[in-house]
Structure formats: C-alpha cells, structure tokens
Amino acid sequence: NPTSVAVLGLGNMGTALAAAFLTAGHPTTVWNRTASKAEPLAAQGAAVAATVAEAIAAAEVTVICLSVYDTVLARLDGVDLHGKAIVNLTNGTPRQAREASAALTARGASYVDGGIMAIPEMIGQPSALLFYSGATETFQAHRELLDLLGPARFLGADPGLASLYDLALLSGMYGTFAGAFHAIALAGTEGVPAVEITELVVPWVTAMAAVLPSMAAEIDKGEFLGEESSLQVNKDGLDNILTASWQQGISADLLAPFHTLIARKLATTDGSVSVNSIMELLK
Numbered sequence: 606n607p608t609s610v611a612v613l614g615l616g617n618m619g620t621a622l623a624a625a626f627l628t629a630g631h632p633t634t635v636w637n638r639t640a641s642k643a644e645p646l647a648a649q650g651a652a653v654a655a656t657v658a659e660a661i662a663a664a665e666v667t668v669i670c671l672s673v674y675d676t677v678l679a680r681l682d683g684v685d686l687h688g689k690a691i692v693n694l695t696n697g698t699p700r701q702a703r704e705a706s707a708a709l710t711a712r713g714a715s716y717v718d719g720g721i722m723a724i725p726e727m728i729g730q731p732s733a734l735l736f737y738s739g740a741t742e743t744f745q746a747h748r749e750l751l752d753l754l755g756p757a758r759f760l761g762a763d764p765g766l767a768s769l770y771d772l773a774l775l776s777g778m779y780g781t782f783a784g785a786f787h788a789i790a791l792a793g794t795e796g797v798p799a800v801e802i803t804e805l806v807v808p809w810v811t812a813m814a815a816v817l818p819s820m821a822a823e824i825d826k827g828e829f830l831g832e833e834s835s836l837q838v839n840k841d842g843l844d845n846i847l848t849a850s851w852q853q854g855i856s857a858d859l860l861a862p863f864h865t866l867i868a869r870k871l872a873t874t875d876g877s878v879s880v881n882s883i884m885e886l887l888k
C-alpha cells in the first residue's frame with residue numbers, strides 16, 4: 606500500500622510537494638491556513654483537512670512547508686504527534702532545526718529536517734536536490750516517498766545539518782546574484798540593457814566557478830598560494846570597480862564588504878597570497 610502523507614502549507618512550494626505525492630498515487634491529505642488554496646489539489650484527489658490535527662492524524666508521514674519555523678511550532682502546538690513521522694522542509698537555521706527536533710521528538714514524533722534546493726517547478730525533476738538530516742530510520746523508511754520530490758541527500762543524524770547545507774548553498778546563490786546585480790547596474794549606467802550584459806555575465810561566472818574546487822582545496826589545506834592571481838591584483842581590481850561605481854553614480858554596497866576584507870587582509874600579509882586567504886578573516 607502506498608504511504609499516506611499529509612502536507613501542511615500550500616504556498617507555492619507546498620502545493621508543488623502535495624502535487625508530486627498525488628501524481629505518484631499516494632493518499633494525500635492537505636491543510637492550509639487559507640483553505641481556498643487547497644481547492645486545486647482537492648480536484649486532483651487530495652483530502653482536505655479542516656485542522657492541522659486532522660491532517661496529521663490521517664497520515665503516516667507529515668511534510669511541512671510553511672514560511673518560518675515559529676509558524677510550524679505554533680501550528681503543531683497541542684497536536685498529538687505520537688508515532689508520527691514529521692518531515693519539516695520549512696527554511697530555517699540549524700539551531701531552529703535542532704530545537705524543533707528536540708521539542709517534537711519529546712512529544713513522540715520522529716523528526717527529519719530538510720532543505721529544498723529547487724524552485725516549485727523543479728519539484729519531482731532530477732534537477733532538484735533535497736537535503737535531509739535527523740531521524741535516520743525514519744528517513745530510510747520513507748526514502749522512496751521523499752525521492753518523489755527530487756533526488757534526496759541524507760546528511761546524518763544531526764537534524765541541523767540539512768539547514769546548514771541549505772543555507773550554505775543559498776549563500777553561494779545570493780553571492781552570485783549580488784555580483785550579477787552590480788554588473789547590471791554598472792553596465793546600465795551607460796544604457797547597456799540588463800539582458801545584454803547578463804548574457805555575458807553568465808558564461809563568465811560559470812567559467813570562474815570552475816576555479817572554486819581548487820580554491821577550496823587550498824582553503825582545506827590552509828595554503829593560499831596566489832599563483833594565478835595575487836591578493837594585490839584582486840584588491841586593485843576591486844578598487845577600480847568601487848571607483849568606477851562612484852564615478853558612474855551607482856551604489857557599491859553589494860561589493861564593498863568584499864573589498865573591505867581584502868584590504869584588511871593586505872594590511873597584515875604580503876600581497877602575493879591568493880584571494881581566498883580572506884577566508885581566515887571569516888572565522
């Protein structure tokens with residue numbers, strides 16, 4: 606028999622999660638604060654629960670995808686969780702995940718935390734990636750169900766690890782967005798359309814990303830050789846970006862902190878080390 610599943614939260618993401626379970630033929634019960642959002646899923650065969658307690662009681666596994674952890678804990682308050690598997694895919698911090706795990710485990714649930722590296726349209730596709738950590742046996746028992754959402758990677762019994770990896774990957778994304786937004790603003794000061802400069806930024810950033818594994822290997826070893834490009838060369842380049850931004854009349858707020866760290870590092874080291882040596886200032 607296919608595992609019964611409940612989905613709490615039918616925002617953009619929760620709706621995609623519930624649809625993936627329904628499409629695969631799992632009995633799916635859904636709950637959302639704003640009940641009207643359940644209608645399209647009901648038309649696809651979902652049972653609609655009037656309360657969180659009703660949804661959880663109806664299913665072996667409950668997948669939660671609400672905006673923030675405080676909402677998750679508030680909505681689970683007073684609900685019987687005994688013997689229930691909870692998979693919380695709400696975005697949060699490692700500490701929030703560990704605290705949620707301790708609180709819900711104490712109430713008889715088994716708790717798996719997760720992080721979704723996908724936008725809703727990628728759910729169920731091989732391009733999605735979902736991190737999980739926490740109750741290992743529960744994850745293993747329901748791995749096939751969770752794989753319906755996209756390839757699953759289990760990171761271990763510490764419930765905080767999925768959030769840690771999720772936020773680390775999001776950090777990489779936001780850093781990339783920040784650089785691209787600055788590029789668009791700078792080129793835009795001379796009327797270059799965003800789409801035109803972005804067509805050039807994307808392959809450039811992709812090529813530069815290919816350098817990251819060797820930089821990461823240096824970071825792991827604590828050796829910052831700077832053979833290809835020194836810290837001083839990078840500082841000079843960022844000086845020019847900041848100066849040009851000022852001269853062209855745009856804010857350099859997205860890149861200024863990077864420049865500040867390089868300048869701080871240069872004050873204490875010789876400029877021949879590589880740019881990843883600023884990692885030492887982040888500790």
Ligand code: NDP
Binds near residue numbers: 618637680694697722
């Ligand atoms: P939405 O804003 O579309 O949906 C938010 C959901 O949370 C809705 O179901 C909303 O209910 C519910 N909610 C908010 N506040 C409350 C409350 N006080 N009580 C009860 N329910 C509440 O967000 P998403 O679906 O996009 O995101 C949900 C989670 O998934 C977030 O943690 C997000 O970081 C994560 N995520 C989202 C991605 C995306 O691309 N969208 C990608 C990866 C992760 P209501 O409908 O009643 O407002």
